[in-house]
Amino acid sequence: MKLSQKEKDRLKKKYGEWALVTGASSGIGKELAYRVAEAGLHLIITGRHEDKLTAIRQEIQSLYGVNVEMVVAD
Numbered sequence: 001m002k003l004s005q006k007e008k009d010r011l012k013k014k015y016g017e018w019a020l021v022t023g024a025s026s027g028i029g030k031e032l033a034y035r036v037a038e039a040g041l042h043l044i045i046t047g048r049h050e051d052k053l054t055a056i057r058q059e060i061q062s063l064y065g066v067n068v069e070m071v072v073a074d
């Protein structure tokens, strides 16, 4: 799903420069992470599986050029 420019602007205005997305290694959290990055926000993504988070971080950075920090924790 692609976001409209209006929706990207709304997300940035509402949430600021950085977003924390928990459970970002799969499912709803993963999809949310991509959409928020598409809007231009930098991300902190969390989950237990470092390999999955690393792959997602690399893809998001490459697609959207935002900063992505990871927190691997149970």
Ligand SMILES: NC(=O)c1ccc[n+]([C@@H]2O[C@H](COP(=O)([O-])OP(=O)(O)OC[C@H]3O[C@@H](n4cnc5c(N)ncnc54)[C@H](OP(=O)(O)O)[C@@H]3O)[C@@H](O)[C@H]2O)c1
Pocket: 022, 023, 024, 025, 026, 027, 028, 029, 030, 046, 047, 048, 049, 050, 052, 073, 074
């Ligand atoms: N899918 C639906 O239609 C739906 C509908 C209503 C409600 N929900 C609820 O929404 C939530 C997410 O659903 P989903 O389908 O996206 O699930 P999912 O694909 O299993 O994703 C769960 C996420 O949470 C992380 N996670 C799970 N246990 C964790 C723990 N102990 N510590 C840190 N991270 C943990 C997982 O990462 P790691 O495995 O890497 O830790 C993963 O990134 C669930 O609570 C679900 O019950 C889902």
